[in-house]
Amino acid sequence: MSMKRRDFLKIAGISSILSVGAKIAEATHPAWVTGPDPKQLVPNKQALSAKRWAMIVDMTKFKTEADTLKVIDACHRAHNVPDFRTPDGKVDKKLEVKWIWQAGFERAFPGQDNKYMSEHLKDMPFMVLCNHCDNPPCVRVCPTQATYKLKNGITMQDMHRCIGCRFCMAGCPYGARSFNWVDPRKAANLDVKRGGKLNNEYPQRTKGVVEKCTFCTERLQIGKMPACVEAAPKGALLFGDLEDQNSEIRKIITTRYTIRRKPDLGTGPAIYYLIGGSDHA
Amino acid sequence: MLEKALEGSKKYWAWLILLSALASVGFYFYLQQYAYGLGLTGMHRDVSWGLYIGQFTFLVGVAASAVMLVIPYYLHDFKKFGKIVILGEFLAIAAVLMCMLFIMADMGQPGRFMNIMLHPSPQSVMFWDFLVLAGYLALNAVIGWVTLGADRKGMPPPTWIKPFIYLSIPWAISIHTVTAFLYAGLPGRHFWLTAIMAARFLASAFAGGPALLLMLALIVRKLTKFDPGKEPIQALAKIVTYAMFANVFFLALEFFTAFYSQIPGHMHAFDHLYAHSATPLVPMMWVSTAFALISLGMLFFPAIRKNETTLVMACIMLFTSLWIDKGFGLVIGGFVPNPFDEVHEYWPTLPEGIITVGIWAIGFLVLTMLYKVAISVREQTAGVEIDH
Ligand code: SF4
Ligand code: SF4
Ligand code: SF4
Numbered sequence: 001m002s003m004k005r006r007d008f009l010k011i012a013g014i015s016s017i018l019s020v021g022a023k024i025a026e027a028t029h030p031a032w033v034t035g036p037d038p039k040q041l042v043p044n045k046q047a048l049s050a051k052r053w054a055m056i057v058d059m060t061k062f063k064t065e066a067d068t069l070k071v072i073d074a075c076h077r078a079h080n081v082p083d084f085r086t087p088d089g090k091v092d093k094k095l096e097v098k099w100i101w102q103a104g105f106e107r108a109f110p111g112q113d114n115k116y117m118s119e120h121l122k123d124m125p126f127m128v129l130c131n132h133c134d135n136p137p138c139v140r141v142c143p144t145q146a147t148y149k150l151k152n153g154i155t156m157q158d159m160h161r162c163i164g165c166r167f168c169m170a171g172c173p174y175g176a177r178s179f180n181w182v183d184p185r186k187a188a189n190l191d192v193k194r195g196g197k198l199n200n201e202y203p204q205r206t207k208g209v210v211e212k213c214t215f216c217t218e219r220l221q222i223g224k225m226p227a228c229v230e231a232a233p234k235g236a237l238l239f240g241d242l243e244d245q246n247s248e249i250r251k252i253i254t255t256r257y258t259i260r261r262k263p264d265l266g267t268g269p270a271i272y273y274l275i276g277g278s279d280h281a
Numbered sequence: 282m283l284e285k286a287l288e289g290s291k292k293y294w295a296w297l298i299l300l301s302a303l304a305s306v307g308f309y310f311y312l313q314q315y316a317y318g319l320g321l322t323g324m325h326r327d328v329s330w331g332l333y334i335g336q337f338t339f340l341v342g343v344a345a346s347a348v349m350l351v352i353p354y355y356l357h358d359f360k361k362f363g364k365i366v367i368l369g370e371f372l373a374i375a376a377v378l379m380c381m382l383f384i385m386a387d388m389g390q391p392g393r394f395m396n397i398m399l400h401p402s403p404q405s406v407m408f409w410d411f412l413v414l415a416g417y418l419a420l421n422a423v424i425g426w427v428t429l430g431a432d433r434k435g436m437p438p439p440t441w442i443k444p445f446i447y448l449s450i451p452w453a454i455s456i457h458t459v460t461a462f463l464y465a466g467l468p469g470r471h472f473w474l475t476a477i478m479a480a481r482f483l484a485s486a487f488a489g490g491p492a493l494l495l496m497l498a499l500i501v502r503k504l505t506k507f508d509p510g511k512e513p514i515q516a517l518a519k520i521v522t523y524a525m526f527a528n529v530f531f532l533a534l535e536f537f538t539a540f541y542s543q544i545p546g547h548m549h550a551f552d553h554l555y556a557h558s559a560t561p562l563v564p565m566m567w568v569s570t571a572f573a574l575i576s577l578g579m580l581f582f583p584a585i586r587k588n589e590t591t592l593v594m595a596c597i598m599l600f601t602s603l604w605i606d607k608g609f610g611l612v613i614g615g616f617v618p619n620p621f622d623e624v625h626e627y628w629p630t631l632p633e634g635i636i637t638v639g640i641w642a643i644g645f646l647v648l649t650m651l652y653k654v655a656i657s658v659r660e661q662t663a664g665v666e667i668d669h
Contacts, residue, residue: 093325093625094320094325095320095325096325096326097326098326103621106622107621107622107623108621110546110620110621110622111545111546111622137467137468137469140404140405141405141406141407141467142402142405143396143397143402143405143407143408143411144393144396144397144399144400144402145400145402146396146400161393161396161400162389162390162393163388163389163390163391163393163394163396163397164319164388164389164390164393165384165387165388165389165407166329166330166387166389167405167406167407167463169326169329170329170330170464170467170470170615170616171467171468172469172620173467173468173469173470173620174469174620175326175327175619175620175621177326178326179319179326179329179389180318180389181318181319181320181324181325182317182318182320183318206390207318207319207320207389208318208319208388208389208390209389209390210389262469265468265469266468267468
């Protein structure tokens with residue numbers, strides 16, 4: 001972990017934590033088929049908190065394809081994300097569910113590429129995930145508040161309340177959301193009968209609901225950094241409090257040139273990308 | 282009055298049985314979809330709405346178009362519409378019902394439908410769409426029933442219904458405007474992010490809806506003693522013509538903005554729909570364009586418009602054109618290419634198509650029975666003009 005604990009271990013008033021806890025408890029209740037009883041999710045003292053969680057993706061630190069795959073795998077395993085495959089072993093585009101994945105420069109930043117840019121930059125495997133926008137269209141359009149904002153900036157998803165109308169998928173300009181077109185437990189990686197493995201610490205989902213990255217809210221609650229951050233090469237994914245002047249991510253964003261995806265849409269994405277240049281301390 | 286729907290000729294019953302059979306097959310496939318999930322359809326994470334939402338959008342237009350009879354009749358005292366205004370109101374009821382069924386068919390967790398009411402979210406356009414549609418259904422049901430009931434007794438409708446009738450006018454506009462807002466307010470969906478979306482929706486609705494109604498009125502005339510009269514048909518044809526002009530003009534405006542500005546995001550969806558898609562979408566969109574222009578050309582000439590055979594041909598083409606454009610192409614254009622500028626095609630599956638046909642069958646079933654009631658009442662009163 002490249003970040004000092006005190007950088008993010010800023011416990012806000014106990015009341016705000018409790019309100020977050022209450023929301024999560026409410027969010028978890030019956031639809032989450034298995035998983036911890038919501039009452040156990042009352043935040044403990046080690047919970048990590050922030051005024052505004054955000055992430056930096058430092059592309060200079062991702063050296064090989066294996067680095068990105070490890071990150072994706074860590075998230076998807078931690079969150080019981082189904083991995084649907086066609087009979088020939090390829091990703092099944094019809095049923096695909098993903099929380100974090102990689103995309104080339106032209107894909108992650110459409111319209112910002114040019115004909116003469118280096119192949120190196122073009123082919124960089126940018127990690128893309130939910131941007132936990134400041135002004136998220138997904139939250140605006142949801143007719144049931146099944147997707148909603150936490151005070152700490154996280155865009156949360158309540159898979160119990162979700163009616164599966166998919167308005168949020170049309171609303172998200174980043175393609176960050178996935179729908180469960182079938183029962184996710186039918187995927188080989190989650191189907192216990194076929195040697196699949198479930199993470200029993202994290203709830204499973206039913207078919208017919210939308211899901212996405214939640215900035216590992218459930219891990220922050222027990223004092224852990226997001227799974228992808230832990231699995232990434234040192235410093236490749238930095239997670240911290242944007243509102244804290246002394247946090248590492250704030251210092252980097254203030255002093256270095258970072259880019260975000262489609263900032264012109266006014267969504268205020270909270271994932272910042274460092275592309276190259278000198279190494280940061 | 283309802284009992285009138287349960288008596289009829291052999292042909293009437295055969296038609297009801299055919300529609301029920303189609304509806305049952307559709308329902309059977311819906312049960313499969315319910316058990317397996319929406320994976321039974323052709324949709325995926327990049328094209329997350331498809332045929333169902335397209336049909337919903339199209340049918341909201343059909344429902345709203347009843348206002349094109351209500352306005353001339355009640356606001357401009359155009360008496361000639363007296364006999365067919367009820368056909369418009371009952372068409373609206375059937376159309377809204379179909380809209381609701383398409384929404385249900387599209388929902389991942391239909392059992393949680395009430396969450397929209399339990400957690401009202403005024404910032405969501407879908408919340409408002411649900412409210413205005415439900416309201417519109419209620420308005421038309423009450424208005425249709427009360428006015429028809431009065432007709433049966435040979436009396437003018439009670440005065441208390443008048444405010445409801447006037448209310449139904451802005452309400453009809455609102456259902457289609459709000460439906461357009463489902464699309465027109467989403468950042469990053471260039472094809473939908475257009476200020477004239479609601480205007481386009483209304484124009485296409487006021488062309489397609491009355492065109493359908495015109496054909497229905499002629500069918501009714503052929504099958505029953507009920508005669509809507511020549512003049513109302515011609516008046517409808519004129520409404521269709523004007524609205525279709527506006528619709529084609531608006532579409533041309535979209536093309537201009539996309540291709541003169543040369544902004545890639547604005548051109549991509551058009552390129553996909555009209556040129557690059559590997560699915561039958563491309564020929565379909567061209568058929569839609571050709572039918573739009575030909576039907577408009579035909580309607581433009583009074584001689585062709587006044588001949589009921591050619592008029593019906595024009596209406597069929599026009600309706601098909603709008604169905605392709607709004608019931609299908611519109612939704613896909615917003616999703617392809619996806620936010621990563623990648624093309625992931627969508628094509629409905631057979632079960633998806635069958636469920637769609639099933640819902641249309643239910644709509645026509647309801648429509649047939651409502652029309653049966655209306656016409657029986659009209660036949661009894663022998664089409665006497667009643668001053669409303
Ligand atoms: S990236 Fe998409 S899903 Fe995530 S908060 Fe922004 S709009 Fe919502
Ligand atoms: S699919 Fe679920 S989360 Fe998305 S808008 Fe609909 S109810 Fe809200
Ligand atoms: S923050 Fe957590 S949920 Fe989000 S991508 Fe990383 S591991 Fe997955």
